[in-house]
Amino acid sequence: MNAPVQTAPAFRSAARLAAIEVSEILQITFEASARKRAGRPVIVLGAGEPDFDTPEPVKEAAARAMREGRTKYTVLDGSPELKAAVREKFRRDNGLDYTLDEITCGSGAKQVLSNAFMATLDPGDEVVIPAPFWTSYADIVSICGGVPVVVPCLEADGFRLTPAALDRAITPRTRWLLLNSPSNPTGSAYAAEDLAALADVLDRHPQVWLMSDDIYEHILYDGRRFATPAAVAPRLKARTLTVNGVSKAYAMTGWRIGYGGGPRALIKAMAVVQSQSTSCPSAISQAAAVEALTGDQRVVAERCRAFQDRRDLVVGALNAMPGVSCRNPEGAFYTFARCAGLLGRTAPGGATIADDRALCRYLLDSVDVAVVPGSCFGLPGYVRISYATSEAELREACGRIAAACAVLS
Numbered sequence: 001m002n003a004p005v006q007t008a009p010a011f012r013s014a015a016r017l018a019a020i021e022v023s024e025i026l027q028i029t030f031e032a033s034a035r036k037r038a039g040r041p042v043i044v045l046g047a048g049e050p051d052f053d054t055p056e057p058v059k060e061a062a063a064r065a066m067r068e069g070r071t072k073y074t075v076l077d078g079s080p081e082l083k084a085a086v087r088e089k090f091r092r093d094n095g096l097d098y099t100l101d102e103i104t105c106g107s108g109a110k111q112v113l114s115n116a117f118m119a120t121l122d123p124g125d126e127v128v129i130p131a132p133f134w135t136s137y138a139d140i141v142s143i144c145g146g147v148p149v150v151v152p153c154l155e156a157d158g159f160r161l162t163p164a165a166l167d168r169a170i171t172p173r174t175r176w177l178l179l180n181s182p183s184n185p186t187g188s189a190y191a192a193e194d195l196a197a198l199a200d201v202l203d204r205h206p207q208v209w210l211m212s213d214d215i216y217e218h219i220l221y222d223g224r225r226f227a228t229p230a231a232v233a234p235r236l237k238a239r240t241l242t243v244n245g246v247s248k249a250y251a252m253t254g255w256r257i258g259y260g261g262g263p264r265a266l267i268k269a270m271a272v273v274q275s276q277s278t279s280c281p282s283a284i285s286q287a288a289a290v291e292a293l294t295g296d297q298r299v300v301a302e303r304c305r306a307f308q309d310r311r312d313l314v315v316g317a318l319n320a321m322p323g324v325s326c327r328n329p330e331g332a333f334y335t336f337a338r339c340a341g342l343l344g345r346t347a348p349g350g351a352t353i354a355d356d357r358a359l360c361r362y363l364l365d366s367v368d369v370a371v372v373p374g375s376c377f378g379l380p381g382y383v384r385i386s387y388a389t390s391e392a393e394l395r396e397a398c399g400r401i402a403a404a405c406a407v408l409s
């Protein structure tokens, strides 16, 4: 008798994953990197990652932790040393006073955000997300069973959420407002007055909590002062989670340490979530993060100045290209360029540049420059350009983009 033919069982993902894919930003970055490895002269302006190296004293702190055998599980939402360092950071940089049990540490700011949503969202609960927004926000909310309520923000308003738009977006089901300043993808930042005006709206909606993603805090230009909602409106602190991390400020994306400060009950609920996922962040990375947060901070300001020079270079070059325009970002290391003037045109091979995705594909195929379509961030007709790379590469990339745009008819 023949053995029965074995067929692979059909795979079925959970319904909550149905509309979610690997982040398009990562897909573009992976594709560009693969082409680079295959020998193409690709310049990747897609990733949200500083090109600088992790500071030497931070690496040394990690090596020391390994040598001293500090390589075991830590307290699940952060070692006492890291929590103390975070507490000091919040005091020093933000004037925020959190007790140790109001602080949580996770494997990246992304895990901290995700823990908070997992701990608080019931099916159908709404999260107000101003657009353009970092794609992961909406996907994390959806995975956690919530409903992202995307509120478009205008370039004329500096891509900032206005109090009137916030008021209109809030319903009885709203659990959170999620703010990100300086912003990925636009580089826009909220001044203290902007946050105060939004806080006035939240006063009328006591059921709404505020999540402030401050990950780009230290990359802020032209002498601006960073503002965070719990400090601007202390009355909101009892319903605010202030999220931050070491990835961007200290070029530590691969170390995976993020942290948050918020009300004790929320922090406790987030610890329950984390206890059943990663148990604790990497002990070695935690030791490194202690050094990053408490060591010499001069490197942070030096790198911010370098980013500002790069911003000037890229924004100047883009605004000189016919059909392209972009506002001068206040922070982060992205510029969000309007490219509506290029759409509908024809590439030399005869293909139509129908939309921002087609434009990004054209730039990658024709001049080996990888940028991300605005559609990924909830606003078509734009492209996001990350300028976290050397000035020489940025100059070359801008030259290539200009040449590619100039031959569109």
Ligand code: PMP
Residues within 6 Å of the ligand: 048, 107, 108, 109, 110, 111, 134, 180, 183, 184, 213, 215, 244, 245, 246, 247, 253, 256, 257, 258
């Ligand atoms: N928030 C925003 C707005 C980001 O751009 C990123 C990284 N791309 C994160 C959070 C996540 O940072 P982390 O590496 O700490 O998880």
